[in-house]
Amino acid sequence: MVGQKNLKADKDDLILVFGKGCLHAISGIDGEVLWRKDFASESIEVSHIIQSPEVIYVAGFVGSSKFYVYEVNAKSGELLKNNHVALPFATSGESLSVSGDKFVVLDDVRSKIVTIDINNGNINYNQKQVSDLIKDSSGQAVILPSKLPGLFALKINSQVLLIKVTNEGELVALDQIDNTAAFSNALSISEDQHVFAFVQYEDNKIQLSVKDVNDWNGALLKENLVIDHQRGNIEKIFINNYVRTDRSHGFRALMVMEDHSLLLVQQGEIVWSREDGLASVVDVTTSELPVEKEGVSVAKVEQNLFEWLKGHVLKLKGTLMIASAEEKIAIQKLRLRSSEKSKMTRDHNGFRKLLIVLTRAGKVFALHTGDGRIVWSTTLHALRKSEDCEHPVGLNIYQWQVPHHHALDENPSLLVIGRCGPSVTAPTVISFLDAYTGKELNSLSLAHTVARVIPLPYTDSTEQRLHLIIDVNKHAYLYPRTPEAIEILKREFSNIYWYSVETDNGVIRGHALKSNCIHEIVDEYCFVFRDLWSIVFPSESEKIIATVTRKSNEVVHTQAKVMTDHDVMYKYISKNILFVANAAPKASGEIGTATPEEATLVIYIIDTVTGRILHRMTHHGCQGPVHAVFSENWVVYHYFNLRAHRHEMSVIEVYDQSRADNKDIWKFVLGKHNLTSPISSYYRPEISAKSQSYFFTHSVKAIEVTSTAKGITSKQLLIGTIGDQVLALDKRFLDPRRTLNPSQAEKEEGIIPLTDSLPIISQSYITHSLKVEGLRGIVTVPAKLESTSLVFAYGVDLFFTQIAPSRTYDSLTEDFSYALLLLTIVALVAALFVTYVLSERKDLEEKWR
Amino acid sequence: MASFTKSLFLFLFIQFCFSILPSSFAQSPTPGSSDGYTIYGRVKIPSFGTKEFSLPAKVSNVKVILNGGQRVSFLRPDGYFSFHNVPAGTHLIEVVAKGYFFSPVRVDVSARNPGKIQAALTENRRGLSEFVLEPLKEEQYYEIREPFSIMSIVKSPMGLMMGFMLIVVFLMPKLMENMDPEEMKRAQEEMRNQGVPSLASLLPGAARSN
Secondary structure (H helix, E strand, O other): OEEEEOOOOOOOOEEEEEEOOEEEEEEOOOOOEEEEEEOHHHOOEEEEEEEOOOEEEEEEEEOOOEEEEEEEEOOOOOEEEEEEEEOOOOEEEEEEEEEOOEEEEEEOOOOEEEEEEEEOOEEEEEEEEHHHOOOOOOOOEEEOOOOEOOEEEEEEOOEEEEEEEOOOOOEEEEEEEOOEEEEOOOEEEEOOEEEEEEEEEEOOEEEEEEEEOOOOOOEEEEEEEOOOHHHOOEEEEEEEEEEOOOOOEEEEEEEEEOOOOEEEEEOOEEEEEEOHHHHOEEEEEEEEOOOOOOOOOOOOOOOOHHHHHHHHHHHHHHHOOOOOHHHHHHHHHHHHHHOHHHOOOOOOOOOOEEEEEEEOOOEEEEEEOOOOOEEEEEEOOOOOOOOOOOOEEEEEEEEEEOOOOOOOOOOOEEEEEEEEOOOOOOOEEEEEEEOOOOOEEEEEEOOOOOOEEEEEEEEOOOOEEEEEEEOOOOEEEEEOOOHHHHHHHHHOHHHOEEEEEEOOOOEEEEEEEEEEOOOOOOOOOEEEEEEEEEEEOOOOOOEEEEEEEOOOOOOOOOOEEEOOOOOEEEEOOOOOEEEEEEEOHHHOOOOOOOOHHHOEEEEEEEEOOOOOEEEEEEEEOEEEEEEEEEEOOEEEEEEEEOOOOEEEEEEEEEEEHHHHHHHOHHHHHHOOOOOOOOOOOOOOOOEEEEEEEEEEOOOEEEEEEOOOOOOOOOOEEEEEEOOOOEEEEEHHHOOOOOOOOOOHHHHHHOOOOOOOEOOOOHHHEOOOOOOOOOOOEEEEEEOOOOOOEEEEEEOOOEEEEEEOOOOOOOOOOOOOOHHHHHHHHHHHHHHHHHHHHHHHHHHHHHHHO | OHHHHHHHHHHHHHHHHHOOOOOOOOOOOOOOOOOOEEEEEEEOOOOOOOOOOOOOOOHHHOEEEEOOOOEEEEOOOOOEEEEEEEOOEEEEEEEEOOOEEOOOEEEEEOOOOOOOEEEEEOOOOOEEOOOEEOOOEEOOOOOOOOOOOHHHHHHOHHHHHHHHHHHHHHHHHHHHHOOOHHHHHHHHHHHHHHOOOOHHHHOHHHHHHO
């Protein structure tokens, strides 16, 4: 909708609203729609609405060269007149309104400026060559969208030309500004004074100037300020004014930076800044903190001697209660900084970590899990706008090198993968970062594209992880590009498998490496691959809507599961397992678009090495969106049941039947069991799957499962609900062995009686009364302490907590009373001495007897 | 056509806002329109606010969500909300308000019978005669910490251990006193012969004095 408001509070205060090809006139007094006029049939791209008390002009282009103006009666909405002019050339870009009834637009080759004047419904146009206004007009000209009365700004290369449009429609070049970054809109500070601001780059500084639109020579404000390079270019600027004590006008400017941060500048200083880039997190990984040793800290937290002394003087003041309010705040800060939680070193329990987030602006932040502060932030050079790479997007962030052997003197590093532009055929950029300092170690612009990145389970001697980047032309590229990496890959050549999902065609393919690429230039890091298998889903009845696989770094503690009757079931645990959800094409849209009769949801569990379908299941009358999580041998998914009109969650557990007959003790004695036989992905075991479904009240935005260091602790599902909260639900509620009346033995084992819906216990919201606005994803990371899992939820807000799905069985709870323990010990020691003295005395008495 | 009906809805909505309708359950009687109906409703949150942790219900924090996130609407200060241009069919409306549990609502927008909307809570399958959504229950996000009491300490394993020790230390000698002195002597002698150390000999000082 284009809103157009009459600012000059007229007697009837008409508000014009244009949307979806229809102009509405709304009374400003009572909000009543007075009239409406439909322009949808005219195929006009309405760009301007000019309001006057009697008539309203609606102007816009039809196609790219016909300019139409409609005259509408302001009182009744009646069409009075329409007029049009056909330009002898096509136009490009948006037209800009310069003053009331004048517009400027560029022609399609961007060499001419066209001024269109609609005087009382008559259209006149003038054209002028850009080269008449500026000597060097070799670059592409662009009209900047800043709204300045009587002026417009034309950008050519890095220069900006300010051009005045006279009443006669003549164009006069006013000024030429070099190295301009951004222009603001005009701000009216008094009846006839309009000002605007612009910023220029000057060596390391930037200059902010505020000028009067009519008085070109003098500047109202000229300020120099230094802005951190990491923030990148200035994208936008907005100004507002205040009246100083001497009644002159002062200005403050709000700047939007390339990394999506906001700065408020006043009197040549940055008053405040906000990292709003954190609202658009793209990918998350974690990094361990440095091992504690003398002189190691990530950012220099402390301290020279003076700082140290100052801190102690402050603390002393605090204890003597003579600290002022400001000093108290400083003490608080010091305490927080030196507190256990926010230390910059690795802790024994592994609670302290760095969360490394990649934002959409291409900036990488390291957040401390203790207090959420930004430890470092870097705008990646590779993901900055440049001539080769106009619209870079960050895609993924991976751990590149995690030193264990040299943890003391080597820093871990990260790999960031990005792409120049939104399409998959855009070239790839990769960048390597130091995880402790945020320094960009290296960045490469690659010739190939990126369709998928596969971190391989192998590392080289420097503990760099091997990664395969698959491009759209069916080539796989190995990183790091070292001979050693090639050696490792050659050794594991036949053990590398992956799959690809073609959602549009409904095909899933399995792949393996074949040989080196055949190019004119020999590249031994480039490989071609072959298709091993493919599964083609019938396109008339099924459409892929979701695929989920297991996390590659998940740890499983035990393969066996003991049943109530002392029977053993063997979990089917394979890393190469894929969950696929297909919906009927008619019901692949949103809820409310399909009837239960035409909706089906088909679930597959597929082995990605052999392409074998391990399990298939159909839910009739159900549809997506499907959210799923795969862990160990089970998958939990959330979908919508149209018949009951409720959301449902289902669980499928997969068991290996071929190991089930190992229960016979004689087989063990005689050595006829197959427990020692190697497990191979080529092997086709007998599978049995158990499944159960339950109702779930809420819509879901994301599902994750807790992960712990050894995988012993029972699991909890973390469900990001539509209300932007994160609910922790015990996996025990999603157990196919639940029955209506569990036996005593089953109850003792912890099997919950079957209910038709999953309980939502409000205390188990791990976000408590907080909300993670715009929740998009949940990430779980194991702590070193087995009972604890770290949870990071991101959206517009960021949320971090640590949870213990089976309570903290391996450590004392936070509310454990150490005082009581001490008191008991003291009491015991005292009792010991008292009783000792008493018994001594008694002994003596006895001896005297 | 779509825009025309949309504009009509806007008009109707404004009219609706400024006129007092007896029922909040209104439906646009759009003549001849094939796509797009308007769902009006009202969210009512009883402001008890008497309980300890319940936050004051802020109307601006309440969201009404259609079809799992397809569209989001907010409440007017008096609790009314509306969705425009909703196609005929069966839809799902969820209300998100911190501190309250709302049941999702199944909304049937009839195509054959324009002007007819049926609503039912999906949690308990209760039909709504009036489209007024009320929370099923309040949500307590925090567990209430148990107040400190002597009994809880005594009942804790450590308390029980201490109690037992006190009994042993102070009551056992009393029991011993009631025994026959000669019998006691004999028992003590026996003990010494067997080499079972007494409490006194356990302590280093006592051992030396012996």
